[in-house]
Amino acid sequence: MRERWGALTSDVRLPGRYQLVQSLKAAAAAALAWALTGWWLAAPMALMAPWAAVALVQGTVYRSLRSAVELIAMMAAGTLLAAGAAAVTGNTMTAMLIALPLTVLLGNWLPVGEQGLYAPTTALFVLAYGTYSLSAVGHRLLETVVGAVVGIAVNAIVLPPVHSLHVRTLACALPRDCSRLLRELSEGLVEEYDEERAERWHRAAGELPGALSDLRAARGWATESFRFNPGHRMRRSTPSPSERWDVVWAQVVNRLLALTLTLWETASEQRGLPRPPGPSLDDLSAVMAAASEVCAADATIMEQGPDDDCLEHRADQLAEARRALAEAKRHLRGPGPDARASLGSLVAGCQALLDDLTPGEDGSALLAGGARTGRI
Structure with a gap:
């Protein structure tokens, strides 16, 4: 056990300056996005905004901008498909069986890389919210856009990464x-x-x-x-x-x-x-x-x-x-x-x-x- 523990700890390194700065920026972006949507949009559970903000504090400003387009598209697709399936079926479990295969296929099919995962996970969160009205869907999409803007702004303004x-x-x-x-x-x-x-x-x-x-x-x-x-x-x-x-x-x-x-x-x-x-x-x-x-x-x-x-x-x-x-x-x-x-x-x-x-x-x-x- 001592040898195994020594082998594990020998491979563990303390985070460098870049990892530390980017982690703090992502946390700050999430907090700022949560505060904006909670104060400005009065959202009781503004999850989409901090979620998008954290995801878009990327390794470069260019990658943040490119990923923002892909992420917003995937989260919008997941939101719309989940809300549409729930509105048609009237049952959360049935809507999940319809929306999840479509969103997973969409994320794997389109050339969006890691952002494809946000389509099915967004669908799950929308179904978990339990509100599928037009205003609720618009609210979720607006939260996503606000979070994306905050994440990009923080990454570009606060010590933008140069490698x-x-x-x-x-x-x-x-x-x-x-x-x-x-x-x-x-x-x-x-x-x-x-x-x-x-x-x-x-x-x-x-x-x-x-x-x-x-x-x-x-x-x-x-x-x-x-x-x-x-x-x-x-x-x-x-x-x-x-x-x-x-x-x-x-x-x-x-x-x-x-x-x-x-x-x-x-x-x-x-x-x-x-x-x-x-x-x-x-x-x-x-x-x-x-x-x-x-x-x-x-x-x-x-x-x-x-x-x-x-x-x-x-x-x-x-x-x-x-x-x-x-x-x-x-x-x-x-x-x-x-x-x-x-x-x-x-x-x-x-x-x-x-x-x-x-x-x-x-x-x-x-x-x-x-x-x-x-x-x-």
């Missing part, structure tokens, strides 16, 4: 994770790495494409968060990488996947690919150690901005990696054909990796002028 900071955080994490893996590879090549360790390297490299997917998703959120957002110009500016940054690090990730796969195969007893000779592994270790420093420098430059000392250190480490790679190439003539195959694969992968990290038209996006100003 550029998440993009920059993920972009900085990519070179840092690549640097960490390259450092582990460098240390492992000097030692006598085994199949289990090489497999662990390949699994770590296999997690990097997921980070790239998260970065692309974050860019979509960041772009969307600037649409119809009245407050984004009031946020302070910060360097943010261009999409070329994603392309460069996608190439680096692919190189690491290929390198770790080759190392795994050379360590496996089930494969016929022999391990490269020790001196060549020492040179490849030096290549990866220097490449790790280059990746770490990119992360530092992205976090803190270009710095002459950091740029000089990066250039020195890239040159050191090139020198070590040239030494590794000299071993290609020595071993047998099978060992040359494994060594050649590793050398080719390292050379492609260094080409990707080289500043210029096809190199590092940051040093090639890819950084641009964003907002957080």
